[in-house]
Amino acid sequence: MKQSISLADVLGEISVLVRPHFGKGKPAHYIPQLAAVDPRKFGMAVVTVRGEEYVTGDADEPFSAQSITKLFSLGLALNRIGDEVWTRVGKEPSGTPFNYLSQLEHEQGVPRNPFINPGALAVTDILLDVVAEPAKLVRDFMGMLATEPLTIDDEVAGGEIATAHKNRAIANLMREFGTIQHDPETVIDAYCRQCAITLTCRQLARAALPLAAGGFSPVVEETVFPQRLARRLNALLLTCGIYDSVGSFAYRVGLPAKSGVGGGIVAIVPGQAAVAVWSPELDRFGTSVVGAYALEHFSQLTNCSVL
Numbered sequence: 001m002k003q004s005i006s007l008a009d010v011l012g013e014i015s016v017l018v019r020p021h022f023g024k025g026k027p028a029h030y031i032p033q034l035a036a037v038d039p040r041k042f043g044m045a046v047v048t049v050r051g052e053e054y055v056t057g058d059a060d061e062p063f064s065a066q067s068i069t070k071l072f073s074l075g076l077a078l079n080r081i082g083d084e085v086w087t088r089v090g091k092e093p094s095g096t097p098f099n100y101l102s103q104l105e106h107e108q109g110v111p112r113n114p115f116i117n118p119g120a121l122a123v124t125d126i127l128l129d130v131v132a133e134p135a136k137l138v139r140d141f142m143g144m145l146a147t148e149p150l151t152i153d154d155e156v157a158g159g160e161i162a163t164a165h166k167n168r169a170i171a172n173l174m175r176e177f178g179t180i181q182h183d184p185e186t187v188i189d190a191y192c193r194q195c196a197i198t199l200t201c202r203q204l205a206r207a208a209l210p211l212a213a214g215g216f217s218p219v220v221e222e223t224v225f226p227q228r229l230a231r232r233l234n235a236l237l238l239t240c241g242i243y244d245s246v247g248s249f250a251y252r253v254g255l256p257a258k259s260g261v262g263g264g265i266v267a268i269v270p271g272q273a274a275v276a277v278w279s280p281e282l283d284r285f286g287t288s289v290v291g292a293y294a295l296e297h298f299s300q301l302t303n304c305s306v307l
């Protein structure tokens with residue numbers, strides 16, 4: 001990052017610059033517990049490959065990771081079974097919302113990529129071959145990387161399990177096509193529990209740091225992904241991490257990133273840092289409005305885009 005001001009000053013400036021953007025989005029309403037979160041929250045954390053941490057706002061307040069966990073479940077599945085993952089899931093941007101159904105039927109039950117819900121459900125199905133409770137595997141992996149134990153919010157999980165009608169349709173369709181092999185209800189349960197992992201911006205930035213450091217976690221001093229896999233995960237983030245607004249996000253921010261409907265976004269500055277933001281108001285694509293502005297300002301102020 002070639003910023004002429006310090007990262008602490010960059011974060012201070014961003015926390016002022018994002019203020020006019022509150023009120024432009026709406027918190028996720030379809031998971032009852034997420035609708036109840038204070039919409040004006042804003043936190044941001046930067047963890048560099050040298051292990052320095054910079055935070056602002058509500059960076060130490062836990063939020064629901066939701067789809068951001070898909071990055072870590074995919075990493076675990078690729079670590080366990082390697083390229084066999086790609087016999088079940090594609091690597092192309094979908095151009096459709098994360099829970100879109102008809103594309104999946106049209107394409108014979110093969111999800112476009114691992115970050116839309118069908119792809120993540122297929123990854124969960126893969127992990128169910130390995131462990132009885134994939135959500136705990138993902139939670140413990142993320143917690144190990146964050147160097148702090150993480151929790152699964154049972155109320156958030158229960159709220160989503162009770163209302164996951166569309167995801168159930170997706171899972172049943174994939175069971176019919178043979179993309180998933182476990183009982184769809186078991187897969188939905190595991191997936192919703194995984195999405196309900198709770199963490200802070202600081203913990204998320206630490207957890208994602210190996211993607212900025214060639215698969216090595218400078219925080220836990222351990223290699224968690226082969227270098228080539230870290231590069232490939234970044235490629236998938238850049239092309240598929242923000243669903244059907246991934247192109248405009250790349251245009252604005254220019255960094256590989258993953259969003260979640262809890263209002264979190266994690267972005268990777270390869271070779272330099274991981275950046276996590278959280279603010280609950282979402283745009284119509286399910287990405288945090290204020291979070292995206294914060295990252296746009298970050299890449300401009302630090303001149304750190306990969307593009």
Ligand SMILES: NC(=O)CC[C@H](N)C(=O)O
Pocket residue numbers: 065066067068098099117160167192195259260261262286
């Ligand atoms: N984009 C998201 O964060 C979606 C995750 C959410 N649990 C869902 O399946 O709808």
